[in-house]
Every structure is written in structure tokens, then in C-alpha cells.
Amino acid sequence: MARDTSNTTPIEGFNDLVDYLAAGCKPPRDWRIGTEHEKFVFYADGNNPVPYDGDAGIRSLLEGMQAKLGWEPIIDGNKLIGLASPIGEGAISLEPGGQFELSGAPLETIHQTCRESNVHLSQLRQIAEPLGIRFLGMGGSPKWSIDQTPLMPKSRYEIMSAYMPEVGTQGRDMMRRTCTIQTNLDFSSETDMRRKMQVGMKLQPLATALFASSPFTEGKPNGLLSWRGDIWRDVDNNRAGILPFSFAPDFGFADYAEWALDVPMYFILRNGQYHRATHVTFRQFLDGALRDDVPDPEPTLGDWINHLSTLFPDVRLKQFLEMRGADGGPWRRICALPAFWVGLLYDEQALDETFEWTKDWTVDEVQSIRDIVPEKALATPFREGTVRDLGYRALAIARAGLQRRAKMNPDGFDEAHFLAPLEEIVARGTSEAEEMLRAYHLRWGASIEPLFEEYAY
Template sequence: MARDTTDSQPIEGLGELAAYLAKGNKPRADWRIGTEHEKFPFYVDGHAPVPYGGERGIRAILEGMQTKLGWDPILDEGRIIGLVEPTGQGAISLEPGGQFELSGAPLETIHQTCREGNAHLAQVREIAEPMGIRFLGLGGSPKWTLAETPKMPKSRYDIMTRYMPKVGTKGLDMMYRTCTIQVNLDFESEADMRRKMQVSLKLQPLSTALFANSPFTEGRPNGLQSWRGDIWRDTDNQRSGLLEFCFSPEFGFADYVEWALDVPMYFVIRDGRYHDMTHITFRQFMAGAARKEVPDGMPTMGDWANHLSTLFPDVRLKRFLEMRGADGGPWRRICALPAFWVGLLYDGAALDAAEALTRDWSYAEVKAMRDAVPEQGIGAPFRSTTLREVAREVLAISRQGLKNRNKLNRDGFDETSFLSTLDEVVARGTTSAEEMLSAYHTRWGGSIEPAFLEYAY
């Protein structure tokens, strides 16, 4: 999740809110790739989750990483809860259940993204392994109950933990028991944002299917390929899911603002203190609803930026677009997810082709696909075929887009090789989740414990 900001510039009117998003417009030469990935820390001996405190806890890992990297600490009421590179080129943060997240630097190529991920995993392993800690690359916590899962000392998570059960049945599972890989991508104009938003919203269920990697809950199969995908179907549907208004041919920044204004807030920060604002929307906040509750109770641009970071649609609009559909997974998936979306969205011909493929996909069809994918993966039906066949077409477009980009590494190879793990899913006809389930019923002997060896970083 994003690092909370405290920009104190007052908001004078609604127009500033859309203008804030429009400041994300960038010329093509300045487009970058920001990759985020989360993983579950666990003790090698016994596969228990790792708490925040103690000599072998998450705080100790963060302190070790701070010493190693020289990054600045992120503090919440005096407790270290993350690290940020001094010039803003990347950050390490904690999700509510201790999931360890790298928010990568804005980079130019997938080659750089993969090197960054490699370096991060090597660094964190160097600090954590002497403590008997490793990290698990899955989309859902496979063993621990909610009660067994640690809670991180972040003020915003306290507010969310109280609020989530009021607005859905699975919000706490989302917070404490899921991991994702995400890529953040740029746009050059409102029209370019619209095209990318619409294509990526329509294809997000396919991404969930290709990356399905969370078939276990509390030590046994959960009947799903992407438990994480199912969790997002009832987390907080006011702020989550597939946004129908984004399918409009006229969709723009102002439409997203209008939607965001009527979503309940989580918090505002004043003088370093978090104030619970879950009882009002941002529109009500702008109308003065918090004047008596918080110091200087009128909204700032920092409040708006924080509010945007607490919205959870399948594709999130900030000053860039966030692709949010994929389960967490092994190292190769960390490279494959940005490659998939960069190939589709960063080459003009590929974006044209992806747009042509998905142009007549209706909201109802995409929603039905989204509902089917958690259980059926790439076998989910779509029109007269399945997502496996759709994936062949989409991966071909993505591959051509990466070829057209022609970003070569030192050995002269382009970025297309990073799609190979997804090619394997389509060629086999089985997702990573199905491969794990097969192992569980055969060589794992009905135990999920081997996952902590085979899917560990």
C-alpha cells in the first residue's frame, strides 16, 4: 500500500481534484515501469508467521535492511514500519499481516525490473536467513488462521481493521492473508489514460487467471485457484471491483473524481495522528463535515492523495495506472506481470490490437468472467471459448508489443523472454494453483508444508 502523505495545500474546488490526476500525464519518453510485490515471511522451523517485535521479528528485518541499504525509515508513532530510498526511488513497506512489500523504482525496462527484484530478494534474504526467516511467494496465506496472523502496528490498518467487517465479509482476509504482484504504468493524456484503463479493466480477470496461485487456506485446498481473486469479490464493493462507468466512451479524470468523492474515507492525518473518517465521504469532508472532529478540519491535497490510495478497483487511477489483478507468486512471476502489461499498453500497435480485441466486451461479460476466474482459472468460459484461448491471443499481442519496444539487455535479448512462464500456463492448460493442487494430492502427500520449500524465496 502507498506511503501516506501530508501535503497541507488546501483544496479550493472540485476542479483541482481532476487536475491532480491530470498532472500524471507524461510524454512517452518519460514513461516508466513501477513494480510492486508482496511476500509472506515465515520461520523455517515450523512454518509459523513472523510477528512484528522481538529479536527475530519484522522490525528486526527492517532495521537490518536500513543498515544495509542506508534507506530512510518510515515511522508510525515512533515505530519503524518501512523504508524509503532517500531520493524516492523505491520503498519497502508492510502490509497488515506482515507481508513484506517492495515498491520498486520507476524503471525503463523489464530487464531493470528483474534485476531490481533479484537484488531486493538477495538483500532481504541476507538479513532474514540468519534469523531463520524466509519468504513465501503465494497469493494467499496457505496455513495460518486469521487469529494466528500477526498484526502490524500501522495506524491506518487499525482503522481499516475496525471498518472492514462493516462493509464486506472478506476484507480482513484481504488485508491479512493475501499477497499480490502489481505494476504501475504511465499515460500521456486523458485519452491515453482512458484507452489503457478500459483495456486493462477488461483484461484484469485474465491476469487473475494466468497468475492464479492461492489454492490453499488454513492447511487444505479451498476449492479455488485464486482465493485472493474471490476475496476481492466481497471486500468493500463501494471502493473495489470492476468500475462500470469506466467503460463509457467519454470516461475521463472528472468521472473518476466523481466516483471517488462518494466513497467513504478511511482517515486524515493531522500533526502525525490518524483520525478515523470512515463515517463520511470525501464529498462530505469537502462540505465541512469534519470541522468539529479534527484540527483544521478542511481537506488538503494530501488528504486527497491518501484517499485515492484507499480505493481498490481492479485498475486504480492515481497519477499513473495500477494493475491490481494478479496473485503473488514465485520470482519469475514478478518479472512476468510487468512484462505482460507493458507489452500490451506501452506499444502503440499492441494497444491498438488489444483495444480491437476487447472493444465489444460488455461490462456484464467482463464481470461474469471476473466471477468465474477464482474457481475456474484459465478454464473459465468466455463467449464460445475459454480464457485459455483468449490468453493465446492476448499473449501474442503482448509479445509483439515487447518486440516492438526492442529494449535489449547486455546480451542482446529483448523483453519477450519474461512472458515464458505465462506461455507455459497456456501450453499446459493448467495454472500454478492447479499444479500445486496436483502436487498436494500426489507427491506432497496431502500436506501443504512442502509449499514452504518449493515456493519460498
């Protein structure tokens, strides 16, 4: 999750909100790839969750990484809750249940992304192994209950945890018991943003199916393949899910800003202190609703930036687009997710082809597959076929797009080979979750404990 900002630039009017989003436009030569991945932290002895405090806790991990990397500490109150590179090489943050997240640097190629994640995991293991700590790559916490899962000492999480039960049934599960891989991509214009947003919204359920890896809850099969995908169906539907208005042929920055204005806020940040603001929308805040409740109540650009980070649609718009549909997973998936989206969206021919292919998909159709994919993954029906059929076509387009990009590594390979894990899934017709379930029934003796060995980074 992004580091909250204290940008004090005053907001003069609605155009400032729109202009902030539009300022993300940049020419294709400046497009970059940002990849984020989360992993569950556990003690190798007993496969138990790791608390924040203690000699072998999350704080110790962060302190060890700070000493190794020399990155700047991110402090909330008097607690170390993350690290940031002083030269823009990314950040390390904590999700609410202690999930350890790398928000990668904006990089030019997926080769660089893969090296970045590999180096990060190697460094993390050097710090973690003496503490008896390991890391698990999958989409849902397979063993621990909510009560067994610690809540990190981060002020915004305290506000969210209190608010979530008021607006949905699965918000606390989302916070503490899910992990994702996410990729962040640029756009050149409002039209380019619109096309990428629409393709991204329509194909997010396919990403959920391809990356499904959360079939266990509290030690047992949960009847789903992407429990994480199902959780997002009822977290807070005011701020999550697909956005029907984004399917409109004239969708633009102002439409997203109008929607965001009417979503309840979580907080405002003043002088390092978080003030709960869940009882007002951002529009009401602009109209003075918090004037008597908080210090320095005049809205700032920092408030808008922070508010945008608390919205959770399947594709999130900031000054870039965030693709948010995938479960977390093994290391090869960290490279496969950006390969999938870059192949579809960063090559003009591939984007044209995908846009034309999906342009007549309706909101209801996309909502339907989004609702079914958590249970059936690739077997989800769509029109005359299944989501697996969509996977064949999307991966073929993405492969061709990456080949045309022709970004080569020193050995002369382009980025298309990073799609191989997804092509294997579509070829065999079963998700990683189904392979986990097969192992659970056939090799693991109806126990999830071996999972912590086989899916550890």
C-alpha cells in the same frame, strides 16, 4: 501500500482534484514501469508467521535492511513500519499481516525491474537467514488462520481492520492473508489513460487466471484456484471491483474523481496522527462534515492523495495506472506481470489491437468472468471459448509489443522472454494453483508443509 502523505496544499474546488490526476500525463519518452511485490514472511522452523516485535521479528528485518541500504525510516507513532529510498529508488513497506512489500523504483525496462527484484530478494535473504526467516511467493496465506496472523502496528490498518466487517465479509482476509504482484504504468493524455484503463479493466480477470496461486486456506485446499481473487469479490464493493462507468466512450479524469468523492474515507492524517473518518465520504468532508471532529479540518491535497490510495478497483487511477488483478508468485512472475502489461499497453500498435479486440466486451461479460475465474482460472467460459483462449491472444499481442519496443539487455535479448512463464501456463492449460494441488495430492502426501520449501524465494 503507498506511504501516506501530509501535503498541506489546500483544495479550492473540484478542479483541483481532477487536475491532480491529469498532472500524471507525460510523453512516452518519460513513461516508466513501477513494480510492486508482496511476500509472506515465515519462520523456517515450523513454517509459522513472524510477529512484529522480538529479536527475530519483522521490526528486526526492517532494521537490518535499513542498516544495509541506508534508506530513510518510515515511522508510525514510535514504530518503524517501512523504509524509503532518499533518491527515489523505491520503498519497503508492511502489509497488514506482515507481508513484506517492495515498491520498486520507476524504471525504463523490465530488465531493470527483474534486476531490482533479484537484488532486493538477495539483500533480504542476507538479513533474514540469520534470523531463521524465509519468504513465500504465492497469492494467499496457505496455513495460518486470521487469529494466528499478526496485525502490523500501523494506524491506518487498525482503522481498516475495525471498518472492514461493516462493509464486506472478506476484508480482513484481504488485509492479512493475501499477496499480490502489481505493476504501475504511465499515460500520455486523458485519451491514452481511458484506453489503457478500459483494456486493463477488461483483461484483469485474465491476469487473475494467469497468476492464480492461492488454492489453500488453513492447511487444506479451499476449492478455488485464486482464493485471493475470490476475496476481492466481497471486501468493500463501494471501493473495489470493476468500475462500469469506466467503460464509457467519454470516460475521463473527472468521472473517476466524481466516483472517488462518494466513496467513504478511511482517515485523515494530521500532525502524524490518524483520525478515523469512515462515517463520511470525501464529498461530505469537502462540505465540512469533519469540521468539529478533527484538528485542522480544512481539506488538503494530501487528504485527496491518501484517499485515492484507499480505493481498490481492479485498475486504480492515481497519477499513473495500477494493474491490481494478479496473485503473488515465484520470482519469475515478478518479471512476467510488467512484461504482460507493458507489452499490451506501451506499444501503440499493441494497444490499438487490444483496444479493438476488447471494445465490445460488456460490463456484464467482464463481471461474469471476474466472478468465475477464482474457481476455474483458464477454464472460465467466455463467449465461444474460454479465458485460456484469451490468454493465447493477449500473450501473442504482448510478445509482439515487447519485440517492437526493442529494449535489449547486454546479451541482446529483448523483454519478450519475460512472458515465458505465462506462455507455459497457457500452453499446458493449468495455472500454478493447479500444479500446487497436483503436488499436494501426488507428491506432498496431502500436506502443505513442502510448499514452504518449494515456493520460498
